Amino acid sequence: MTRFVHDQFAKDYLEELLKPYGDVKSSEKISGEIKEIDVLFTPSVQQTSNLQLLGLLGRFAEFPAILEPFRNAASGDEICDCIQKLLEVKAGLRRDAKANKIRLQESDIPKLWVLSPTASPTLLSSFNVNQKEGWLPGVYFLGDALRTAIVAIHQLPQIPETLWLRILGRGSTQSQAIIELQALPSNHPFQKATLELVYNLRQNLRVNQNLEEDDRELIMRLEPLYQQDREQAKQEGIQQGERLVVENLLQVRFGSLDKELSAIIEPVLALPPEEFTPLLMRLSREELIARFGGQS
Structure with a gap:
């Protein structure tokens, strides 16, 4: 049940x-x-x-x-x-x-x-x-x-x-609360864990055949939130991966990430990987700082 x-x-x-x-x-x-x-x-x-x-x-x-x-x-x-x-x-x-x-x-x-x-x-x-x-x-x-x-x-x-x-x-009481939960800042200490529990509830309800009307409506309301959350998580994962690539390339080429090199990471990430990768491999430290240092 x-x-x-x-x-x-x-x-x-x-x-x-x-x-x-x-x-x-x-x-x-x-x-x-x-x-x-x-x-x-x-x-x-x-x-x-x-x-x-x-x-x-x-x-x-x-x-x-x-x-x-x-x-x-x-x-x-x-x-x-x-x-x-x-x-x-x-x-x-x-x-x-x-x-x-x-x-x-x-x-x-x-x-x-x-x-x-x-x-x-x-x-x-x-x-x-x-x-x-x-x-x-x-x-x-x-x-x-x-x-x-x-x-x-x-x-x-x-x-x-x-x-x-x-x-x-x-x-509607629960549905409105879930919308408010999803709208909380992502750094709220309880938002992420609670959303995961709500999505687990959605998944557990989906395997049941005889759902009450409230439960069917809850699943429908959660579906776009779930898809949006998973897409956001996917994008954050991609962005984190790109950041690691930039940091690793800079460390390999110049030995360490000092203050000046750290400051160019965000401007570099504004470019797609196929553009920033050859620049990081080709340009000197001074050229990289001159090109991206004033954009942070």
């Missing part, structure tokens, strides 16, 4: 984003009946990376967290199952604290974040949720003792702060 493809994508995706900030365990088994937590996150003691890069998801990661992403709208029973997992984790922490004769700090107990693509007013009302001051629309908290929030991804505002959660949405 495609749901399992999406489940694995969500786990891999959250692990990729959160691993710079702490310990991430996916499919973590807990005691009692055989249950698994989708993602259990424990922040590093000394946080050295910038959590603000992850926006709203970064706020979730300020403290220990259980993240339960759903491909389809989470039902009341499924949310109750998530709360049960949280309570079992809390009970285990209390037992460990008692055995070690230490006091369990409230901040050491994970908070549960149920990530649902949609959430109906009826479902939210059934959990008597509330919205807290200082939090974005779409984040609904249960009573404080339950340490739980339901995140209705479709209600999150379309701003950079919510991008990393909207990628786990459905339909």
Whole structure:
């Protein structure tokens, strides 16, 4: 079923984003009946990376967290199952604290974040949720003792702060987030790895015969982005190869790349290889610098 493809994508995706900030365990088994937590996150003691890069998801990661992403709208029973997992984790922490004769700090107990693509007013009302001051629309908290929030991804505002959660949405919400992801600067620390996970999701969905309409639309939306990304990667590879050729030729002819020779590399690369190669082989150092030195 495609749901399992999406489940694995969500786990891999959250692990990729959160691993710079702490310990991430996916499919973590807990005691009692055989249950698994989708993602259990424990922040590093000394946080050295910038959590603000992850926006709203970064706020979730300020403290220990259980993240339960759903491909389809989470039902009341499924949310109750998530709360049960949280309570079992809390009970285990209390037992460990008692055995070690230490006091369990409230901040050491994970908070549960149920990530649902949609959430109906009826479902939210059934959990008597509330919205807290200082939090974005779409984040609904249960009573404080339950340490739980339901995140209705479709209600999150379309701003950079919510991008990393909207990628786990459905339909137009997810598609728009992927477009925004692709538009991020190429040096963004999470852009490349996330795009690769999204493209892997595309490939895994393509091998399934019985796709839902959302999945077919997702594949169609990803296809031009995927082709564009692969073409760009191909061009970057060609450019890198040409740069290595120029650097090697200069080093072979003149022994080393000093400041003056390094400065002519970019102007040389403006020419096609069939033009710059004979020039690099024929012209003297002084001639090369005179020809290309003023173009950088």
